[in-house]
Amino acid sequence: MKIIVCIKQVPDTKGGVKFNPDGTLDRGAMLAIMNPDDKAGLEAALRLKDQYGAEVTVLTMGLPKATDVLREAMAMGADKGVLVTDRVLGGADTWATSTTIAGAIRNLEYDLIITGRQAIDGDTAQVGPQIAEHLGIPVISYAQEIAVDGDKVTVKRQYDDRYHMVEAKMPCLITALSELNDPRYMTPGGIFDACEAEITTWGRADLKDVEDGNLGLNGSPTKIAKASDKVRKGAGEKVVPESPEDAVAYIVGKLDEKHVI
Amino acid sequence: MKMSPEEIAQYKGVYVFAQQVDNEVSGIAFELLGKAKELAAPLNTDVTAVLIGYNVGNLVDKLAEYGADKVIVVDDKELEVYRTEPYAHALSSVINEYKPEIVLVGATAIGRDLGPTVSARVQTGLTADCTVLEIGDFPLVAVPGKEQLHNQLLMTRPAFGGNTIATIACPDNRPQMATVRPGVMQKIEPVAGAKAEVINYNPGFTPNNRYVTVKEVVKAVSDVKDIMDAKILVSGGRGVGSPENFKILEELADAIGGQVSCSRAVVDSGWKPKDLQVGQTGKTVRPNVYFAIGISGAIQHVAGMEESDIIVAINKDEDAPIFDVADYGVVGDLNKIVPQLTAAIKAAKAAKASN
Numbered sequence: 001m002k003i004i005v006c007i008k009q010v011p012d013t014k015g016g017v018k019f020n021p022d023g024t025l026d027r028g029a030m031l032a033i034m035n036p037d038d039k040a041g042l043e044a045a046l047r048l049k050d051q052y053g054a055e056v057t058v059l060t061m062g063l064p065k066a067t068d069v070l071r072e073a074m075a076m077g078a079d080k081g082v083l084v085t086d087r088v089l090g091g092a093d094t095w096a097t098s099t100t101i102a103g104a105i106r107n108l109e110y111d112l113i114i115t116g117r118q119a120i121d122g123d124t125a126q127v128g129p130q131i132a133e134h135l136g137i138p139v140i141s142y143a144q145e146i147a148v149d150g151d152k153v154t155v156k157r158q159y160d161d162r163y164h165m166v167e168a169k170m171p172c173l174i175t176a177l178s179e180l181n182d183p184r185y186m187t188p189g190g191i192f193d194a195c196e197a198e199i200t201t202w203g204r205a206d207l208k209d210v211e212d213g214n215l216g217l218n219g220s221p222t223k224i225a226k227a228s229d230k231v232r233k234g235a236g237e238k239v240v241p242e243s244p245e246d247a248v249a250y251i252v253g254k255l256d257e258k259h260v261i
Numbered sequence: 262m263k264m265s266p267e268e269i270a271q272y273k274g275v276y277v278f279a280q281q282v283d284n285e286v287s288g289i290a291f292e293l294l295g296k297a298k299e300l301a302a303p304l305n306t307d308v309t310a311v312l313i314g315y316n317v318g319n320l321v322d323k324l325a326e327y328g329a330d331k332v333i334v335v336d337d338k339e340l341e342v343y344r345t346e347p348y349a350h351a352l353s354s355v356i357n358e359y360k361p362e363i364v365l366v367g368a369t370a371i372g373r374d375l376g377p378t379v380s381a382r383v384q385t386g387l388t389a390d391c392t393v394l395e396i397g398d399f400p401l402v403a404v405p406g407k408e409q410l411h412n413q414l415l416m417t418r419p420a421f422g423g424n425t426i427a428t429i430a431c432p433d434n435r436p437q438m439a440t441v442r443p444g445v446m447q448k449i450e451p452v453a454g455a456k457a458e459v460i461n462y463n464p465g466f467t468p469n470n471r472y473v474t475v476k477e478v479v480k481a482v483s484d485v486k487d488i489m490d491a492k493i494l495v496s497g498g499r500g501v502g503s504p505e506n507f508k509i510l511e512e513l514a515d516a517i518g519g520q521v522s523c524s525r526a527v528v529d530s531g532w533k534p535k536d537l538q539v540g541q542t543g544k545t546v547r548p549n550v551y552f553a554i555g556i557s558g559a560i561q562h563v564a565g566m567e568e569s570d571i572i573v574a575i576n577k578d579e580d581a582p583i584f585d586v587a588d589y590g591v592v593g594d595l596n597k598i599v600p601q602l603t604a605a606i607k608a609a610k611a612a613k614a615s616n
Contacts, residue, residue: 011421094377095386121421123541124389126377129345133381138471139345141374154476159282159370161536164342165477169470214262221262221386221434225401225415227427236572236588240579244597248605251573251598254589258571260493260550261517261609 001054001148003045004108006101006115006131007038007073009066034069037116041176043183044146045114046077052148055079057108061089061100067199074194075186082108086203091217094122098130099214103207105135112153113173117142128175138172144180262384263433272435275301276361278352279310279324279332280371282343286320288489289367291448293441294328296394297365298449303396304412309333309361310457313351315341318459325457328449332457333359339466342478343371346471349378354464356383361436363414365394368440376440386431387438392445393417399430414439419564444489444545445568481536486520488537493519493550496539496566497527500555500576500595504532509596510554513603516610522546524556540565555595558583575599 011030034042045056058073060066061084070081084104092100105113113135115128125141132139144163145156148170155174157164186194204215213219241247255261275297279290290310297308310329312320314336321332335351352375356364366372366379368390380387399413410430414437417428431437488494495514497507507521514521523533525540539546541561551569556562558574558581566572567586574587575595584590591598 093386094389095381095384098381122389123420124377124387125373126380126387126389129374129377130381133349133378136471138473139374139378140473141345142370159343162478162480164475165479166344166473167476168473172473211262219262221384222388222429222431223399225399225428225430227425229425235585236590238579238584238587238590238592240592244593244601247575247591247593247598248601251589251591251602252605252609254571254573255550255606256609258550260571261606261613 001048001052001111002109003048003054003056003112003114004105004110005038005042005045005056005058005073005078006113006128007042007058007060007069008035008116008119009033009060009062009069010035010119010121032065032068034072035116035119036178037118037176039116039183040178040180041114041116041174042073042076042078043181044143044176045112046184047181048112048146048148049077057082059084059101059104059108061085061097061104070199071194071197072186074197075190076184077190081197081199083199083201084203084207085201088204088212088216091220092215093220093222094124094126094130095221096215096217096219098127098134099210099219100207101127102131102134103210104202105131106208107202107206111151111170112148113137113171115173115175117175117177125175128173132173135173138168139175140166140168140172141175143174143176146174146176146180264435269433269435272360272362274306274309274359274361275304275363276309276311276355276359276365276436277329278364278366278372278375279312279320279329280367280369281312281314281317281320282371284314284317284320286323287367287369288448289369289372289441289443290324291327292443292446293365293367294324295448296441296446297363298328300363300394300396300414304362306362307331309359311335311352311355313340313348315339321457321459322455325455326451326453329457331460333460333462335462335464337463337466339468339472342475344473344475345374345378346469346473347466348375349382350464350466353379353382355462356436358462358464364436364438366438366440368442372440376438380438383436385434385436385438387440388416388418388429388431389440391416391418391439391441394439394441394446399432401428413437442545444547488520488522488539489544489546491520491522491546491548493517493552494522494539494546494548494569495519495552495554496522496524496556497554498524498556498562499526499530500557501527502555502596506596507532509599509603513552513599513606516603516606517550519548519550519552524559524562553583553587554599556583557581558586
């Protein structure tokens, strides 16, 4: 079985966020980690590898420094790493990103593609289903469990108030929830090997069946009109009462004033 | 993939994907219809609900009451239970046939799968999890040498875990598509007896490799009311200390006529189930009163509750960020304050009842 796991290097949103003058993200200026949902997807792939035997390829699109997350994935147990990077791919929205990744995946053999449900920077959850659409394969989003039987995959698919057990014929694409599992750690041997491992690097010319007009900032149908730090509602009052009785009197007074009680 | 101005001009009307599950319209559909009505006014157009399912014709009147001028019904046995492929085929066929300028989809576990698939299929942009939708100009301010387009859908959304906010347009493609999280938009007061024009449309459903099989549907057993419907929420964080200690919050909720909710830390610790979680990865709530008790106020939590009318925070840490959004912040020990508050509210209510 051949599995492709799409991973993304994301800024750790606990740190600060920086923008370029054109409103796009200045990814170079932020601390970078492997996106948590993607890491769960990678772990799911590695478990399938442990269980059934599989070749796991991790693929990412990003700046050259995104090789860091490919090496991390290989240190965890992935077999191959592919970096898709090119200046003309920058500033892509989800449409242009999914077009690019689909163009790269067309060069590879696969039974299963796993992506994270969503990345913590954009939080869109769009790229996985859109890759499946471009490739013409079924998508099962929000996977809580994944099992393989022959050429079929069964997925526990989460919804708001229920789950479905869904069966699909491979090849198909699954988007993973971070609740799926606890990703394993890198092994010392794995880290050593991953540092030495060769990473395949592809640029625009290596993308298969993709038009220029669908790539990068120019090929993105959505355009940023304005981006800014969020303006939050200002703080109201803050009191440090001398006793719990005073605190209660204060709260009850306010609730009464607002006709809540 | 840009469309020509002539092509764009063919696209008219504001459409809403009227999500239904088990033959019941999801609340988000009514919320989207409310917003669609607002957007349709400056565009001088009408609101169309797209109802997709099996034997769902009985839901049409309800959509009319909540603001749909037209309802396009796609009814087929293949659409009985949600599956990406037949639903994506249904919605994208409607888009290609009727050419709406705007399509709104709920950012639910269904909509966040259906939306991206459809947007890729009809080759347009999709903006996820919008919190503000309005009609305006793009660019926002005229730029010399660049045409300023009018009557564009401007979609505002948080990103980076709520650290930033971006306004996005889709100037060169139609439809302009957005998903909206439940609880963000307001539904209108239903108009009893309102009727919509009904259009039945079936593009044909032929199973192919993309049709998956649903082997089993398992509904979560829960008699808990949805926290998104609550007028008053008494929300607890890690500061509550233990699952047992949530009892004092439950007593306060009972006294004031509210419900208990919680922060992510509480769910991660296994103290409360996920459907009570408020925040970026939980639910967005906007009750009349939100009590944040022992909640520090991480940005991901605040993103899910800051639209509440009144926010009361009780926390022993004077520097907790929750005080930056609270209307009324009280620095103190929740274990002492909350039980006394419950007693005081009971007393106040009893006094009012006897007047």
